Amino acid sequence: MKLKSIIKYNLNSLKASIAIYYSIFITVCVALLVLSSSSNGSASSSGLEISSAIFIFVAGLNLFKENFYFMKSNNVSRKDFLYGTAASMIPVALFMSIIDIIINRIYNIFMRNPTIYDMVYANIGSGEWYSSINWVQNNSIGTLFNSFMFQASVCLFAISLGFLITIIYYKCNSFMKVVVSISPVVVSILTNIIGTIYPNLMININKFINSIFGFNTQNVYSAILTFVILFVIFIGISRLLTRKAIIKQG
Known part of the structure; x- marks a missing residue:
């Protein structure tokens, strides 16, 4: 089985859970908007996209054992399985980040909801968006790109961490x-x-x-680079731990 097939298998295994997650997430967002309709526009929220990082972390926890057994039963090497799985994390993180940005921008039409990027790296201050009902989210190309890259790097970090943790437990x-x-x-x-x-x-x-993480300088690219490096480190450790991994009975 080639890497392309491994990536396709992993993406198919995650497709249903991602659809369910976003169905629930959008339902919760709509419910929050309905509940806030009586607040005369004073209601606000923030950083809802962190739930995607939590979800993808949990997805990473469930990305090893069953998939590893299936791959071994089809004579896929541990190396191909590991690198194919790592490669499949990238489109998932990118896709979810795009969806998160779209949902966030639509949500902000009805209620103020700055992203983590907005609050930490976009010069709005820790409380400015909350205290001012006139706060308007920046939708420039640069802000959209930075928000997307930051969220994608966080998701890559989260899913690879979940994957590594479940391998450690398995061993x-x-x-x-x-x-x-x-x-x-x-x-x-x-x-x-x-x-x-x-x-x-x-x-x-x-x-x-x-x-x-660029907190003091508000340099989001420092955080992005750090999360990407951690992703590579986690995958490298996962590779070392799976080199002699065996199928456990029971």
Whole structure:
């Protein structure tokens, strides 16, 4: 089975769930508009497109086991399966980002709803859009392009992270699954402890994070590049973990 066939298979496996997601998402948006109709135009929302990143993360969690079994039963190599799956993530992220931008622009006709890009990178300030009923979303080509690229990079990051996590769980025994599950809590506790003992270290870490995501300079391309690099790293780690992956019985 060639990479093209693997990509087609993965896209077909995601098609129905994406359709269901957007059906629910649009229904919720319409419901919010109906509920806000009594607010005399003062109602607002923001960052609804983050739900797409959450959905695609969950999709990534379900993109390994069944597909891996199917590919192995058809004598597809682990390498082809991994790279074919990674390649299939790109059109999904691009497609969903286009749909998110379209929905957002239509939604903004009836209610203010800045995207995450608008709030973080478009010089509107953290509260300007909320406090002013006269806020109007920028629909320039540059803003649309930047919003699309930012959302696409976030989706690529989310789906590859979900894919990597499910591979890690697949490779772990029962004990290690527990360790992996509680590791975010442990990391959070250790971060707080280290931040208390070494405040300057945490300041430097925060500066580094702000720099690579372009928060301080409002440089969205820094964030896009960071998310793309993380996507490549996650796929690389996934490749290493699947090199000797076997089909588990039961």
